[in-house]
Amino acid sequence: MSKVIVIDDEPFILMMIEDKLKKAKIDVITLRESRNAADVIRREKPDLVILDWMMPELSGIDLCRLLKKDPDMLNIPIFMLTAKGQDADEQLGLRCGVTRYITKPFSPKALLEMVQEVVGK
């Protein structure tokens, strides 16, 4: 079973993604804080990380940079799910190694398809 870690400070976003993915038989770990996320990811070795950009303490983009520095976690695909919709933001995200840049509001169905594309059915 594939494993996805979702990090967002907005509980309802976590709830939505968890519900949608779990229904598609994908294991989901949700985190409301980015502070200890790196440790969790290192431990859990998920197939995909879905990240919010704007989070207190450690922003999504900083976390992404952190993951890409670590050889163990370098190859974990990252989805950036964010309200920052500007082109420049997207460019920055992609430069930091984000696999997909998804702007809010998003369609859970479409997100699921994208997740399945990455982690395999």
Add this chain to the structure above:
Amino acid sequence: MFKTKIIYRLIAVFLVFAIMVLVPFSFTIIKQVNNMIQEEEKFEKPRDDEYARMHQEFIPKLIDQMIPYAFYILVMAFFLAIFFLRNMLVSLRQLQKGSLALKDGNLDIRLEVTSDDELGDATKAFNEMAVALKEKTLELRQKDRYINAMLDPLWVVDEDNNIVDVNPAFTRFFGYRKEDIVGASVYDFFDEKNAGIMRKQLEDRRDLGISSTYEINILTKEGVQVPVLISGSPIYSDDRIIGKIGILKDFREQNDLRNELRRSKEYVETVMDSIEDQLIVIDKDFRIIKANKIAMMNARGAVIGEYCHAVAHEKTRPCWTEGRECPAQTVFMTGRNYRTTHQHAGVAGEKKFHEIVASPIKDATGNVLHVIELIRDVTDRIRHEEEIFNKNRELVALNSVAGLLSRSLRSDEIFAKVLDKMIEMMKMDGGGIFFLDETKKEMTCQYHRGISDEYVKIMGRVRMGEDIPGRVAVTGQIITTADISKDARIERSIMKHSGMKGYCCIPIRGKERIIGVFCLFSFRTHAFTTEEESILNSIGEMTGIALENIRLYEKMRKLYEYQRKRREEEQAQMLSLSTKLGSAIELRDVLGKVLDLIKNFFGADFVWLLVRDRDENLLLKASSSFVGAEDTVVYTRGISSVEGYSLEKRTPTVIQDIRTESKFYLAPELAGMAYQSAISVPMYIGDKPVGVYVLYYLGSREFKEEDLHFLRIIANVLTVSIERSDYYSKSIMEKVLSDSILQSVAEGIITVGTDARIISVNRAFEKMTGVQAAHAVGMPICDVLEFRDENIDFRISLGECLEMALQGSRAGKEGVLTSSAGIKIPMMISSAPILDADGKVQGAVNLLRDISREKEIDRMKTDIIRSVSHEFRTPLSAIVGMTEMILDGDVDETRSRKYLTTILSEGLRLSHMVSDLLSIARIESGMESMRYETIDMKGLLKEIEASFSSLIEKKKASLSYDIDGMPLFVGDTEKIKQLLMNLVDNGLMFSDQGCTIEIQLKKSDNIFEIRVSDSGWGIPEEDMGHLTERFFRGRHGEKIKGTGLGLSLCSEIVKMHGGSMEFKSRVGKGTEVILSFPCKEEK
């Protein structure tokens, strides 16, 4: 009822009369006849005489009987007549009296109707008539009053144009008495010319029944012409014109105004015409609507109403080439003054350069209505610039040739270098040097450039006198031709069909003989000017001398040493002269020193320099020792002097003994000095004599050819300097105006030459950068901004723009300039090339425009869009995503309920944001009203604490407040609550776990103070200035969700209460917000 008619009465009277007459008459006749019958019967047998007597008596008897009756009838008739007449007379008298009263103007008279006969009717009719007459008369009087009250004169004329009536205004205005002019012809009131106008109006227009208005001068009684505006119209009676009526309006004032207007217009035109430059005014269609005389004189055809581009360029549309844009178009577009130089065709079709200064004429709202162009003929200036440029170029070449010759002793090096220099200087394509072998009478090409070795083999050997080099070697005269292939003077030459066009051959002259020749050629035609020829000749001579020196080097070491020294001295002299003169714009300062140099070098006792003015007088410009003030006239025109002679002959003139030369007049300044010999060197630029300088010697002095030669070169240097200085002083004057415009422009302007060094900067530039103009001028443009390290990017941008401009195209870039005071200003750099008449780049203008304001607005706009879109996205995610999942059946019913709750709460969040935005907008637009009341601050704070309780608990934060003596605060409760909640929310949000929030309330000196402080992250320095800007999210905004509206709203609320808001913050320590409100009366 029947009316009794007179006729009935008459019949009745008649009947009575008839009865009264006829009855007695009948009785009488009957009685008489009876008598006759009785008498006849008595005399049955009448006796003849009796009978006769009877018969005879019958008539008298009848008459006797008739008389009483007749009398009776008469009496009756008399009484009847009296009876009738009495009644009628009463009525008639009444009527007569009434008529008389009417005639006397008593319109109120009414007659008593005494009878109901015709006379009664007539009386009634009279009464009605009187009433009608009264009405009519009143109406007429009213009309009369109107006419009399008219201020404008009025006349009525009959069909023969004779005056029938005038109103009082007429008599008042013109001084005539009414009775004098009624009946007079209207033409009597005009002089001949105006009578003609009048006749035309009266006969042509009004006879046709047309009303007309026209202006005319009318004569008053005093014989003064008064301008009036007559509006005339015909008077009809039964479709027939029976006369005309005219209102004459006093037109003096209008006339005066018009005259005034015309005068002021004429004044403007006179002013325009008195301007020596062309001046035209152009409308939006580029048509010329106004032009002064000079502009008209300088055009080949009509000017007014024509298109300006048609007049100036004979083009069908305005100029559009970059750097040569139509000045009018530019001004219409920019609304600013614009200066440019255009090439136009003159009256005779000759090439003219015009400097155009176009300025807008604006209306009150700032729209450009017209463009006024001041066009100055700068052809001469540009020519002079060109001449000076050429002269300078030649002198530089000459200098370097002289340098080459004096530095080297190796002939091959000299010739190769001199040849290269000459090719470069004359812009030729190639050339060669032929040396003469006197024994073989043959010339061989030894050095060549730009031609192949094969070709040199063919034409590299020329016999003396043959072909051009051979001829030059024999004659020693320079030969030049603009196009050798077409030059008829050169019949045979190997070069004729070689493809060469411009060609010259210069003798290399040794001291006594020709050593060889220089040949230069160009594949283009090249017309050699006399100056070029003289320079080439000089080089030929210099080279020849140098060559001889080399040849004689071993044998004539001494001579060489002398030559070398001399060349060196000349070179040094030249260098010092050139440097001194070249760098000096204020010639006066250095000319004296230069003359001293000349004096020392040539060992003269006195040197002076005279310049020729426009009136051909020779004025003192400078002298080695003081003999008079500058610009004093030394020789007036026509006086024969050494100076004038040499200037006229255009050649240096040597006078061996001035004391014996009686034909020359010696200036009194020198007369007492006993000078013996002199050399006078004329100074020319092109064909224009500039002046002359003279070296005077107390003893006699020999002048060698080389001295003369050097003196000539010095003359050239001096000429250029004087001319340039003259030109500079002129152009400085001309530039004062344009400079003042440049200086007043808000944009920073930097002008640079082709070497990217600054020529000028304006005041705005000084202000922007803090660099003074005096410091900047002469510096490479990029170095001028070196004062701050931060400017490196800006300098690069500026450099790139400038590079483009120097290549001839315009360029623009944005950059941030840091002034010397450290202020960062966003700038728009625009660079444009300065082109000369031939389109060659002469430099560039760089414009620095402060775009802080645009940037700021731009940033705020982007922030608003970004924040709105961004902040709306998160709640929208819940609404969109969750709805989709519910609809897709992804969640069961209990979950759906939770989802719907979230959708609701996120929807509410969205709605809060929208209402926050709207609140700000409402407050800003002044639509929000205040509801002042006394606020229970303690209660309010408790309420706030309660609403944050869950967040405080989650953050493990503490909120404390200190109410100093429980002050009462007057304000709008809702708004103050919103304000405090926003501040507390900020304190909680922008801080770590366990933070503390403190609220202090204090009242002192009529100031009510609220302090909200936290122990949070603090606000970074760079964010401090922007806190109350709408949608501004500081550095911490990345971590915390928000709208960027909170403090903006707070600021608006504080403003509404007449208070102020101040922030104190240190990163890592916390933030304190201090709100101060003026105390209000308690309500």
